[in-house]
Amino acid sequence: MLFLLAILFLLGVAPARGEEPAVPAGNDEAAAVEDAGSEAEAVEPVTLSPSDTEVETHRSLDASAGYRFVETDGYGGRAAEYEYLRPSVTGAAHAAHLGKDLKLDIDGAYLNSNDYHATLDFDYAGYYRFDFRTESLFHNLDHETSPLPASLFTDAAPLERYGITARQDALHFRYKLRDYPIHLNLSYWLIDREGSAQLRFADFSFENLGASSLQSQSRRIDRTTQEGTAGFDAHLGPINLLYQFQIRQHDERGGTPADSFIAQPGPVEHNENPDSRFYSHTVKLYSSLAGGITGAASYSYARSENRSSLSTVIGADQARDTLQNAAGDFTYAPCAWFATAVRYRHQEVDRERPSTLVVSSLPGGVAGGRPLFDTVRDIISANVTIRPNTMLSVNGEYRGSFLRRDGVAAGEWNLPENSVTHNGTLTLLLRPFKGLRLRGLYGYSTTDNPSxxxxxxxxxxxxxxxxxxxxxxxxxxxxxxxxxxxxxxxxxxxxxxxxxxxxxxxxxxxxxxxxxxxxxxxxxxxxxxxxxxxxxxxxxxxxxxxxxxxxxxxxxxxxxxxxxxxxxxxxxxxxxxxxxxxxxxxxxxxxxxxxxxxxxxxxxxxxxxxxxxRVKTIERSLSARADYRVSRHFACVLDYSFRDYDNRDGTLGEGSVHVVSASVKTIW
Structure with a gap:
């Protein structure tokens, strides 16, 4: 209240302390009323700007801690495919501060070292926006066996349990220049996979079929994919401009397996997951999203590079693809019951490869594989929506895809040179009376030369x-x-x-x-x-x-x-x-x-x-939860879950998992 009185005083409309409110000169009627001892007061209305409005700040905090008990019977990896099957301490927390300028929200949950997530959202007066996400998930992988005799199948790690932990981090930052309609955008994304998986491969000989065998061994998984983007968007009157640069890199740190084969006694690298790099530039122009007519156009140039590190085959790192994409959108909505949109997409892919591959076991090298082919794809789509009333809505859409491949006529690839696909969809949405909603859809597509x-x-x-x-x-x-x-x-x-x-x-x-x-x-x-x-x-x-x-x-x-x-x-x-x-x-x-x-x-x-x-399985699950609020600020939570995987045609993957979680929660 004191803050509002101070504003009124500065504006010159608040009465001085202990004085009567002033009456405008020349207002005889108001003066007569005042002289008669009337209690009415003439106060000029004041309009406060949004920046002067008092905003209440909201704060909240809650946290919980507990323990998670896990019991498995059998394998358990298929019954609970995405759970780390080990007991652990658990916890969760959430804190929020929502004020006029500062907005901060932090949330997180922890099940174990392989399964957790956390988020942070920060905004200051719309000028600085920052959000961060991190999460981790564990994936159980099967260890397959073979009915072949030991002379034909060799498993180097018969008791190994396989699984991969996938961790993902994402960060976004946006800055608005105070006096200019420009935003700067930065982002970073990472996914990291670590663990082990089963690798099965054949050692085959055309000359001696009896010596052929199937091999199984553990493969260490350690691979990272990182992506960074930087750009800006600007409001230039009726047109908005966006530019973005993106780079993505995949690194295989687990190494490439190397084994001896019948045809090659020495170590030979095989089953490589090569490193790779991708980068792109994108420019987009678009009109305001408000109004009956909107449009957008964009162009991007990108390149994908193979960064193979094989030592026995040299030259694969010279393979690369160049991609060019162009797009255009047009939307017309003259009234509330009619809207239409037309979209066009164009993509060109040019592939490059080395003319010769140097193979250590083959003198003179070999030709660089089959001849590559380039592709050109055009996609045209049109959409019409009609809403004659609140009960009925009709939507029709057409999509045509025109694909052309250059370099497949020689017969090296079992693919058509041209492929055209037409697709049409009609959707009907009906609300005949309150509470009932009906939706019908029919679609038809045809392709002249399926790929x-x-x-x-x-x-x-x-x-x-x-x-x-x-x-x-x-x-x-x-x-x-x-x-x-x-x-x-x-x-x-x-x-x-x-x-x-x-x-x-x-x-x-x-x-x-x-x-x-x-x-x-x-x-x-x-x-x-x-x-x-x-x-x-x-x-x-x-x-x-x-x-x-x-x-x-x-x-x-x-x-x-x-x-x-x-x-x-x-x-x-x-x-x-x-x-x-x-x-x-x-x-x-x-x-x-x-x-x-x-x-x-x-x-x-x-x-x-x-x-x-043949596959025949039954999966069952049961979960129960009890939530008891001891007081306004404290609560207890008990969770129980049971999952069972029953393989009716064998024993592969069979097992069950019991999980009990108990935690105490506080809220402020």
């Missing part, structure tokens, strides 16, 4: 989604999606080693994808909420498959089916003003099966392939 065997020639897709809520007491959702795609022009040509004629096979494919889900939630009382979900996913592919042998290939029809069903139940109960309880149950059934038919060429058998590829 790969998994690329469809034609595809139809349909989806229906419905949701309904009633009085905040109950609600339901239902979703069904079906898609069918096929390709009848997939061909593969064999190159027999025995000099026999090549054979070209036609391998048609037909795939159907279906997905359905339904959910229901109900709140019979204000303290209890129950919900349940059922989901179904099925993928079936009918396609001819080419089985390769040493001398030729053999064609056989095949049927691949993968299917999953999900069931879940959840309950939350506000038992008392200081007690909250929750329970969640989930069960997932999944199976996959590859069923090849009998080969069409002389005597070749596909027996046993179906049994080797």
């Amino acid at each position: 790969y065997g998994t690329s469809p020639e034609q595809k139809h897709e349909g989806q229906v989604l419905a949701s309904y809520t009633r009085n905040g007491r109950w609600g339901a959702t239902a979703d069904y999606r079906v898609a069918r795609e096929w390709n009848n022009h997939i061909t593969r040509t064999t190159n027999p080693l025995d000099g026999s004629p090549s054979i070209t096979y036609v391998l048609p494919a037909d795939r159907v994808l279906a997905h359905a889900a339904a959910g229901l939630w109900i709140s019979p009382t204000e303290r209890l909420v129950l919900s349940g979900t059922v989901g179904f996913l099925r993928n079936r592919s009918d396609q001819a498959v080419l089985f390769a042998s040493v001398l030729n290939g053999y064609q056989a029809a095949s049927d691949y089916i993968s299917q999953g069903e999900l069931y879940s139940l959840n309950a939350t109960y506000h038992a008392a003003d200081s007690v909250d309880l929750s329970l969640a149950l989930q069960e997932l059934h999944s199976r996959a099966e590859f069923k090849p038919g009998t080969a069409t060429d002389g005597g070749f058998s596909t027996a046993g392939v179906r049994e080797l590829s």
Whole structure:
């Protein structure tokens, strides 16, 4: 209040202490009222600028500490794939200061040395903005075995447990020049992976098939990818300008494996993950995002470089790609019920390679691999949205992709020179009455020359989604999606080693994808909420498959089916003003099966392939939580979770994990 009185005094409108308010000269009526002893006062209104407005500062602080107990039965790595299965001390904290100029928010949680996250957000009066993120996650990896006898399969570390810790850091800084409409932007991103993984490779000899074998060994994982960006954006009247420079570098610090092979007794490097570097320059012009017409245009130049460090093969580090991208956007929204947008994208990729590779085991070097090809891709898309009223919304979209490859006509690559894809989608959103929401979608796409065997020639897709809520007491959702795609022009040509004629096979494919889900939630009382979900996913592919042998290939029809069903139940109960309880149950059934038919060429058998590829698993999980607020500033939390992985066709990956976490929390 004293602050406001001081402002009024400085503006000359506040009365002096102990004096009567002044009456403007010439206002006889006001003077008469004053002379009559009226209590009315004439005060001139004052408008305060936003900088003079008093803003309340909000502060909060909470922290918790506890212990996490972990018990495993069996492997456990598939039951809890992304959890570090070791007991540990846990903790979490959150602090916030939200003032007029200074805004600071810090949040973090710690489960163990391989699983944690922390964030920091800082803003001072809109001039300085800084945010930092760091997080770490552990990924359990399988240790696969082989049914082959010991003479054909060698595992150098049969008892090793594999896993990778992935740590990610991100930092962004933005500075606004006080007297100029310019922002400076800096950012840094890092992802670091450390751990070990299983490496399996074959030692094969054409001259002595009996000496061939499969090898397995541990591989140390130590790789880092760093990315930095610097740039600025400026408001130049009706046009905004943005420039950004980006550089990304990948470093493989774990080394490249080197082993002796039948054909090469000395150490030979293999399975390299080469270092690489990428950098780009981007310039963008765009109009204000407000208004009925907006536009944007951008251009970027980028280069990707292979930085291989192989000592037995020299020259791979001379391979590089140059990328040029151009884009343009135009949006027109003349009224509230109509909007349209047109977008154009253009990309050119020029590939370079060394003419000769120097191989230590081959005198004179070898040609630098297959001839490379350059690509040019153009994408045009148009979108129209019509909202005639609040009940109905219609959206139509077209997308055309035009791809051209230069250098594939020589036959070195089994890829088409040109490929054109047209895709259209129509979406209908309907709200016939309060609480009900309906959404329908139909899409169709066609490609004249699909690039790969998994690329469809034609595809139809349909989806229906419905949701309904009633009085905040109950609600339901239902979703069904079906898609069918096929390709009848997939061909593969064999190159027999025995000099026999090549054979070209036609391998048609037909795939159907279906997905359905339904959910229901109900709140019979204000303290209890129950919900349940059922989901179904099925993928079936009918396609001819080419089985390769040493001398030729053999064609056989095949049927691949993968299917999953999900069931879940959840309950939350506000038992008392200081007690909250929750329970969640989930069960997932999944199976996959590859069923090849009998080969069409002389005597070749596909027996046993179906049994080797069959997968049938059941995953179960249960989690429970109790939250008890002892007082206004203290609370206790108890968490329990159980996860189980059941392999019905074997023992690989089977196991269960029990986790109990207890913590004490304080809030201020």
